[in-house]
Amino acid sequence: MDTMVKQSLAVPIKKLSSCVTGVKEREVWARRRAKRGTGGVKSSPPRTGQTSVTRSYQADLEKERKLRETLNAQKHAERAAMRDHFRKKYQLSKSSKDTSHLSAAQGKVALPRQLAKLIGPETPAKDDGYSLLSAFQGLNFNMGMLGGKQTKSSTPMSVNGEACKGIQGMSLSVRQAACVRIQRGMCVCPAGTVAGLGVEGVTPARGGPAGRGGGRGLRRFEEIPHTGSSGWLNLVKFWREDRFKLLHKHMERTFNTLGPIYRERLGTQSTVNILLPSDISELFRSEGLHPRRMTLQPWATHRETRQHSKGVFLKNGAEWRADRLLLNREAMMAPAVRRFLPLLDEVARDFCRQLATRVEKEGGKEERGYSLTIDPSPDLFRFALEASCHVLYGERIGLFSTSPSQESQKFIFAVERMLATTPPLLYLPPRLLWRLGAPLWTQHATAWDIIFSHAEKRIQRGVQRLRSTQAAGGGSGGAEGEFTGILGQLMDKGQLSLELIRANITELMAGGVDTTAVPLQFALYELGRNPAVQEQVRGQVKAAWARGGGDAHKALQGAPLLKGLVKETLRLYPVGITVQRYPVRDIIIQNYHIPAGTCVQACLYPLGRSRDVFQDPERFDPGRWGTQESGEGAGGGGGFRSLAFGFGARQCVGRRIAENEMQLLLMHILLSFRLSVSSSEELSTKYTLILQPETPPRITFSTL
Numbered sequence: 131m132d133t134m135v136k137q138s139l140a141v142p143i144k145k146l147s148s149c150v151t152g153v154k155e156r157e158v159w160a161r162r163r164a165k166r167g168t169g170g171v172k173s174s175p176p177r178t179g180q181t182s183v184t185r186s187y188q189a190d191l192e193k194e195r196k197l198r199e200t201l202n203a204q205k206h207a208e209r210a211a212m213r214d215h216f217r218k219k220y221q222l223s224k225s226s227k228d229t230s231h232l233s234a235a236q237g238k239v240a241l242p243r244q245l246a247k248l249i250g251p252e253t254p255a256k257d258d259g260y261s262l263l264s265a266f267q268g269l270n271f272n273m274g275m276l277g278g279k280q281t282k283s284s285t286p287m288s289v290n291g292e293a294c295k296g297i298q299g300m301s302l303s304v305r306q307a308a309c310v311r312i313q314r315g316m317c318v319c320p321a322g323t324v325a326g327l328g329v330e331g332v333t334p335a336r337g338g339p340a341g342r343g344g345g346r347g348l349r350r351f352e353e354i355p356h357t358g359s360s361g362w363l364n365l366v367k368f369w370r371e372d373r374f375k376l377l378h379k380h381m382e383r384t385f386n387t388l389g390p391i392y393r394e395r396l397g398t399q400s401t402v403n404i405l406l407p408s409d410i411s412e413l414f415r416s417e418g419l420h421p422r423r424m425t426l427q428p429w430a431t432h433r434e435t436r437q438h439s440k441g442v443f444l445k446n447g448a449e450w451r452a453d454r455l456l457l458n459r460e461a462m463m464a465p466a467v468r469r470f471l472p473l474l475d476e477v478a479r480d481f482c483r484q485l486a487t488r489v490e491k492e493g494g495k496e497e498r499g500y501s502l503t504i505d506p507s508p509d510l511f512r513f514a515l516e517a518s519c520h521v522l523y524g525e526r527i528g529l530f531s532t533s534p535s536q537e538s539q540k541f542i543f544a545v546e547r548m549l550a551t552t553p554p555l556l557y558l559p560p561r562l563l564w565r566l567g568a569p570l571w572t573q574h575a576t577a578w579d580i581i582f583s584h585a586e587k588r589i590q591r592g593v594q595r596l597r598s599t600q601a602a603g604g605g606s607g608g609a610e611g612e613f614t615g616i617l618g619q620l621m622d623k624g625q626l627s628l629e630l631i632r633a634n635i636t637e638l639m640a641g642g643v644d645t646t647a648v649p650l651q652f653a654l655y656e657l658g659r660n661p662a663v664q665e666q667v668r669g670q671v672k673a674a675w676a677r678g679g680g681d682a683h684k685a686l687q688g689a690p691l692l693k694g695l696v697k698e699t700l701r702l703y704p705v706g707i708t709v710q711r712y713p714v715r716d717i718i719i720q721n722y723h724i725p726a727g728t729c730v731q732a733c734l735y736p737l738g739r740s741r742d743v744f745q746d747p748e749r750f751d752p753g754r755w756g757t758q759e760s761g762e763g764a765g766g767g768g769g770f771r772s773l774a775f776g777f778g779a780r781q782c783v784g785r786r787i788a789e790n791e792m793q794l795l796l797m798h799i800l801l802s803f804r805l806s807v808s809s810s811e812e813l814s815t816k817y818t819l820i821l822q823p824e825t826p827p828r829i830t831f832s833t834l
């Protein structure tokens with residue numbers, strides 16, 4: 131074996147060495163002939179020295195090709211690993227393409243740092259048996275090298291040390307090119323300390339303490355700048371100055387004063403507040419398998435005192451995950467979206483038809499049609515409730531009729547009350563207020579009771595429908611192929627008890643109306659005060675609508691600016707102004723040590739308006755989400771810039787419903803009306819658990 135290898139390699143090795151040492155080809159061949167003796171077949175030397183150089187060059191090219199293939203396989207595997215990770219995390223089916231990419235790389239995936247960080251060291255989870263994940267545990271980062279600085283060690287290393295091995299033995303130029311590429315994009319290098327790791331390519335907030343002392347060693351939790359150490363004094367101040375209503379502005383001001391991280395105590399609550407995407411991505415990586423948000427204690431106390439079960443919004447741990455996975459299937463996944471999209475489209479078209487009739491009837495005649503100025507908010511609340519009921523219960527409740535039911539009006543009012551009474555109750559012990567019968571608590575609990583009884587009626591109807599169809603030997607409670615809403619789907623599958631279905635459906639109802647109706651008000655206002663943006667979006671929508679031949683799904687796909695419009699609206703006016711998490715391990719943010727279990731809030735309102743994160747943040751520009759700015763732009767942290775729906779496994783479960791509902795309504799409005807507003811001022815806003823306009827804006831709808 132040995133001899134065979136030596137014989138087969140002898141010629142190429144000699145040829146290569148002659149190239150390098152400059153020994154004349156002919157001499158080599160003469161020596162070989164003399165060694166073999168003169169008999170036998172006369173082997174002729176290559177015709178010229180140039181042929182050998184060409185061969186050597188070709189060999190180099192071949193090596194380069196192989197390296198390219200290896201790098202490509204790595205790149206594919208890298209993407210496949212990410213997709214695979216998220217498929218596992220969100221319980222989506224496996225993709226055979228990804229599996230083949232992964233096996234092509236034999237499981238050796240060297241992820242770029244940002245990606246490795248995303249799926250990187252997390253508390254090992256028993257039920258997350260993802261084999262590749264273990265390969266990413268315990269990585270070290272050499273920040274200097276990733277930042278473009280060379281370290282003493284000249285050989286780059288991949289996660290498993292494999293990717294760079296193939297580079298040895300290549301011509302210098304190929305080796306250098308490959309190493310540079312690997313250093314920039316693929317290698318996660320060893321060593322690196324945690325101190326100074328907090329901000330990646332981000333200018334810290336001007337004058338902020340992290341900006342001033344960024345180079346020092348790791349700082350203690352207690353050193354994080356704060357707004358006052360007495361939670362009760364702070365609370366009194368908040369009440370006296372009515373700051374709850376302007377909590378978003380208070381946060382923005384505090385970041386401007388204290389820098390990109392601060393602590394705040396308010397009554398019984400204590401939080402660490404952050405806003406930079408790179409810091410948020412750090413928080414996201416430590417959220418664990420069962421991410422937790424700040425508990426809305428008044429909501430939880432209502433369930434406990436009324437002996438109702440809790441739904442995903444209020445649950446935690448394995449109980450939360452079990453319900454959540456079942457809800458994901460009915461509300462988040464592509465087949466579910468395909469089922470409910472036509473229902474949302476139907477409601478959006480009806481809304482526009484009704485509005486057109488009203489504009490023609492009540493509006494003034496103009497040269498090109500009719501025009502009417504109204505506060506559209508009551509109509510938008512009715513639209514959102516009608517759309518929610520259609521998707522959740524599979525039934526229309528007739529809110530566009532001339533006399534909408536009292537019950538629905540009562541429900542809308544109850545959601546508004548429930549939301550408005552939540553923030554002040556958050557900082558007080560609700561059980562004590564319940565025992566004392568405090569008016570604030572009574573209002574809150576009564577509002578929830580109305581919401582529950584609205585849902586209960588529909589659930590009872592659903593149960594009866596299911597029973598009668600089952601008795602008739604049918605399936606999901608409706609006629610063959612009929613979609614009976616998320617409720618029907620859940621009941622039909624029978625994996626959640628009726629009590630848990632009730633708890634979850636009620637939460638979906640409560641969470642699904644104001645959250646979409648309010649951003650729609652902001653979106654219409656912004657379109658009205660930015661006519662050029664409006665025309666640009668309308669142009670794209672019209673073309674997509676024509677191409678899609680009336681198919682709502684195709685039209686949405688062909689008009690990415692609609693998606694940008696929703697994102698941009700939520701950037702400037704995030705419905706929930708914070709997303710909170712309790713990290714499952716100690717983390718370091720802005721070089722401060724944050725112990726596991728601390729409540730850390732990503733503050734979305736200041737994030738969306740930060741100059742350190744967005745270019746011209748005050749400009750309303752739906753197009754910004756289609757450019758590189760949407761990705762790894764200023765502020766680092768990759769995608770952690772559009773977080774209105776939260777992030778990860780615990781993100782908003784109604785996200786797909788909300789996005790499609792808003793996009794469809796905006797699409798139909800833009801196809802039918804030109805929007806204008808009388809003022810170009812920015813809208814004043816108030817916070818009542820959700821961010822809303824201080825006064826609903828008036829919009830002029832002119833028929834096209």
Ligand code: HEM
Pocket residue numbers: 423442443444454637638639641642643645646649700704705706708709710773774775776777778779780781782783784785787788
């Ligand atoms: C523009 C509209 C909406 C926005 C901006 C929004 C935002 C959010 C946010 C920020 C969270 C917390 C996510 C996290 O902690 O990472 C959340 C959770 C939730 N949202 Fe929404 N939401 C919207 C619409 C809806 C709709 C339409 C529904 C119901 C149909 C809904 C139901 C829920 C529920 C049940 C949760 C709790 C999920 C869980 O903890 O597993 N939301 N939403």
